[in-house]
Amino acid sequence: MIAFWPLWLHETIHFSLCTLAAFLVWRFVAKRGVKFWKLWLTALTSGFFIDGDHLFDHFFAYGVMGFFNHGVLSFFDASIANPFLEAQKAYVIFHGWEYLIAGSLVLFFGVKWGKGVKGMRSFFSDKKFVSVCLVFLLSYFFHLCFDQLSWSHSGWGYFLTYRLLNNFSLLKL
Ligand SMILES: [Zn+2]
Secondary structure (H helix, E strand, O other): OOOOOOHHHHHHHHHHHHHHHHHHHHHHHHHHHOOHHHHHHHHHHHHOHHHHHHHHHHHHHHHHHHHHHOOHHHHOOOOOOOHHHHHOEOOOOOOOHHHHHHHHHHHHHHHHHHHHOOOOHHHHOOHHHHHHHHHHHHHHHHHHHHHHHHOOOOOOOOOHHHHHHOOOEHHHO
């Protein structure tokens, strides 16, 4: 965790990658079956709004008053307040390759076998449902890839279990 980009730039790129994920799924998978804006909103949920977990890190580092002292601006400018440096911890609990692996397995096996299971059939044979799941995962994948490349890490830093085993220590990232 060395290079701190201006967060507004970082988030703008995340935002753009969400749009790209939505476009790719819309164009090549969903086609006319699903409205683009629905895929786009889904992509933003997993590819943009997951950075909302920084709120928890902020709270942990600065407490409730931190939200008033440092305010929202600190999310856009690490020179105002940097909860990671302050606490020497990085929880970012919504960030983890494990989520992606688990979600991908569920989707993969759901599509493969779920159609044959009563109660799941209606979901996994529905192209709209599958498209929404796919864009959720793809956008999340883009988010983690970009985060992984953006910050200087051990390489394992975006595995939740790795952070947990190291007590979320910033030094281990
Ligand atoms: Zn992130």
